[in-house]
Amino acid sequence: MSIASGPTGGPVLIVGSVAYDSVRTPFGEVTEVLGGAASYASVSASFFSPVRMVGVVGEDFTYEHVATLAHRDIDLAGLQRSSGKTFRWSGYYEYDLNQAHTIATELNVFQDFRPDLPANYRDTPYVFLANIEPGLQLSVLDQMRRPKLVVCDTMNFWIESAREKLLEVLARCDIALMNDAEAREITGEPNLITAARRVLDLGPGIAIIKKGEHGALMMSRESCFTAPSYPLEEIRDPTGAGDTFAGGLIGYLARCGETDDETLRRAVIAGSVMASFTVEDFSLDRLLRLSPEEVAERYHEIVAMTRFGAF
Numbered sequence: 350m351s352i353a354s355g356p357t358g359g360p361v362l363i364v365g366s367v368a369y370d371s372v373r374t375p376f377g378e379v380t381e382v383l384g385g386a387a388s389y390a391s392v393s394a395s396f397f398s399p400v401r402m403v404g405v406v407g408e409d410f411t412y413e414h415v416a417t418l419a420h421r422d423i424d425l426a427g428l429q430r431s432s433g434k435t436f437r438w439s440g441y442y443e444y445d446l447n448q449a450h451t452i453a454t455e456l457n458v459f460q461d462f463r464p465d466l467p468a469n470y471r472d473t474p475y476v477f478l479a480n481i482e483p484g485l486q487l488s489v490l491d492q493m494r495r496p497k498l499v500v501c502d503t504m505n506f507w508i509e510s511a512r513e514k515l516l517e518v519l520a521r522c523d524i525a526l527m528n529d530a531e532a533r534e535i536t537g538e539p540n541l542i543t544a545a546r547r548v549l550d551l552g553p554g555i556a557i558i559k560k561g562e563h564g565a566l567m568m569s570r571e572s573c574f575t576a577p578s579y580p581l582e583e584i585r586d587p588t589g590a591g592d593t594f595a596g597g598l599i600g601y602l603a604r605c606g607e608t609d610d611e612t613l614r615r616a617v618i619a620g621s622v623m624a625s626f627t628v629e630d631f632s633l634d635r636l637l638r639l640s641p642e643e644v645a646e647r648y649h650e651i652v653a654m655t656r657f658g659a660f
């Protein structure tokens with residue numbers, strides 16, 4: 350299958366934060382720009398499959414940003430607008446771009462958010478529970494009718510503040526995504542391979558551990574795949590890399606309609622390719638000016654870079 354031929358499969362339901370982010374990196378600073386796990390994941394997935402988005406924004410969320418999302422193949426019937434302010438996150442990165450330092454998290458309209466899925470969303474076959482309060486992730490799952498594949502993500506904020514609910518989410522998902530520090534924190538296990546296996550003990554059939562610029566590790570009970578990340582010389586802002594990876598992964602799987610090991614490996618590479626674009630600029634700027642041809646080209650470059658002969 351060509352990955353440059355536009356979305357045909359899916360659809361994919363994505364629930365998560367839609368945010369205004371303020372971010373400082375050694376390479377620049379932005380204030381109140383479009384962000385949020387669901388925004389990155391949805392735009393990324395929309396390169397491969399139609400997307401249905403579930404989330405909430407406040408009265409301050411601009412129509413320009415609504416139009417930015419709607420302009421992609423993203424159905425916004427599940428994006429509520431509530432009175433109050435949009436979720437805000439602010440953070441900074443030092444030269445080690447793998448480590449985000451949170452300055453403030455303002456839940457705002459997420460505080461009282463009760464997801465209520467439009468009737469036609471409930472049969473969506475592919476579901477991505479992006480980073481959001483685990484109770485909300487569960488409430489979305491409760492409204493779904495037997496999805497084919499559920500992928501979930503989380504972060505340290507929820508591991509520390511909502512661990513029990515998060516364990517319930519993990520028990521109900523097929524693929525658990527987390528970064529290396531989160532895998533260690535959830536399992537209490539310093540070795541990443543052992544931590545990935547412990548994540549499998551919590552329920553999911555597959556654990557994918559993201560290692561930032563060092564790639565990703567996919568572990569199932571039968572196999573292990575270690576994927577490189579695309580070697581970039583210029584990274585401006587790593588915010589959203591994980592969500593973009595996840596969106597690319599599930600969008601690609603939805604488009605293929607398969608979840609065998611071979612397809613999963615390609616999906617991990619598709620996720621890495623999408624993430625490598627996000628980090629080239631702040632907010633969703635690079636993703637929004639990305640073409641499917643550039644995605645395909647970078648995918649093939651990774652394939653060429655990691656090919657090696659038999660021993």
Ligand code: AMP
Pocket residue numbers: 366368369370384385386437438454480481482504506507587588589590591592593
């Ligand atoms: P990532 O860099 O992929 O881990 O995700 C960054 C995005 O996650 C930012 O755009 C933030 O708006 C969003 N985010 C940060 N903290 C939270 C949180 N506690 N809950 C939900 N989303 C968050």
